[in-house]
Amino acid sequence: MDNKNKFKAVGVIGAGTIGIGVAQNLAEKEISVVLIDISDTKLKEAKERIRQNIRLYAIYDKNRKAYNIDEVIGRITFTTDYQTLQNVSYVVENVTENWEIKQEVYKKIDSICDTSIVFAANTSCVSITKIGHIVDRPERVIGVHFMNPVPLKASVEVIKGELTHDETISVTKDLLEVMDKESIVINDMPGFVSNRLMTFMINEAAYLVQENVASAADIDKILKNSYAQTMGPLETADLIGVDTILHSMEVLYESFKDSKYRPCPLLYKMTHAGMLGRKSGQGFYKYNTKF
Structure with missing residues (x-):
């Protein structure tokens, strides 16, 4: 058949x-x-x-x-x-x-x-x-x-x-x-493969922004230019939703009880402020929607 x-x-x-x-x-x-x-x-x-x-x-x-x-x-x-x-x-x-x-x-x-x-x-x-x-x-x-x-x-x-x-x-x-x-x-393991790696990278990129190491745009540019990625980690976070990324990190942190999965405080701050990415009009970048 x-x-x-x-x-x-x-x-x-x-x-x-x-x-x-x-x-x-x-x-x-x-x-x-x-x-x-x-x-x-x-x-x-x-x-x-x-x-x-x-x-x-x-x-x-x-x-x-x-x-x-x-x-x-x-x-x-x-x-x-x-x-x-x-x-x-x-x-x-x-x-x-x-x-x-x-x-x-x-x-x-x-x-x-x-x-x-x-x-x-x-x-x-x-x-x-x-x-x-x-x-x-x-x-x-x-x-x-x-x-x-x-x-x-x-x-x-x-x-x-x-x-x-x-x-x-x-x-x-x-x-x-x-x-x-x-x-x-x-x-079956928490985060599987793609999400475990992707959210970990996004979380670490958020720490770089929080620590003023580099801007979101420069972080994304480095990753795209150096590793041939079509989207940088923070562009990806905005596409998926900052709140969704935060939830995924919380699940990984709760599942493994490992500090390497501790969600970046900036993700909480952005979520509480309604800066969720494309769907709200502003995340790590601004979009021509609500904002």
């Missing part, structure tokens, strides 16, 4: 930046998507952002296939009703990195979805093994750490929980192959 035919529909929970990227990527590959969020307002915003992103990515990557916007949007069902997940063949969860919220989501979908369905947690720091213990079938829980922007990234960090079955990994690889993604399978 062709891999595409294995997935009659995929549920995507959470219509934030990564969630809409996953939904768009799937719909572009002619897979039906059920995109769930908590309000019709958020879903309306998600639909418009997907429209904008399809246009934007076509400009950004001239070699990218041209997609019919209406056809892509037409493959996505925008809903607040979790019961629609009864008919999907795979679920990707993208809700906020809040343990209490994640618990409720997994309890809900575990009672709705067929027992054969894989639950993929798109998380940057929450333990896949811990998530697996929420549901009745931890062997069907796996981590998929998509990078932003999802449709343009070629690989995905796939995290094997302590109880994740090989079949779950295989099905996940099949889905990611349809999405034109390479699967890089790793084991």
Whole structure:
């Protein structure tokens, strides 16, 4: 059976930046998507952002296939009703990195979805093994750490929980192959690989700013020019969200009890001031939005 035919529909929970990227990527590959969020307002915003992103990515990557916007949007069902997940063949969860919220989501979908369905947690720091213990079938829980922007990234960090079955990994690889993604399978540890390294670098860069060693722009320029990075660590922090980076560092610090993961005080100061990066208009840099 062709891999595409294995997935009659995929549920995507959470219509934030990564969630809409996953939904768009799937719909572009002619897979039906059920995109769930908590309000019709958020879903309306998600639909418009997907429209904008399809246009934007076509400009950004001239070699990218041209997609019919209406056809892509037409493959996505925008809903607040979790019961629609009864008919999907795979679920990707993208809700906020809040343990209490994640618990409720997994309890809900575990009672709705067929027992054969894989639950993929798109998380940057929450333990896949811990998530697996929420549901009745931890062997069907796996981590998929998509990078932003999802449709343009070629690989995905796939995290094997302590109880994740090989079949779950295989099905996940099949889905990611349809999405034109390479699967890089790793084991479950706090922060995994990409987030553990990335947030550590961002945190250290924040210390350099706090200590007046160099400006944010100069720090980013050194990293980009010396190591061929397309974005510097502090530009990356602004893109992801300073508050999100802070939360990731707090998780690493709590998990390892190692002082090297102590969050930089500047990250707390910026978060308390609402200087969250691109989404607020100001972070380590200023943007032409709210500020």
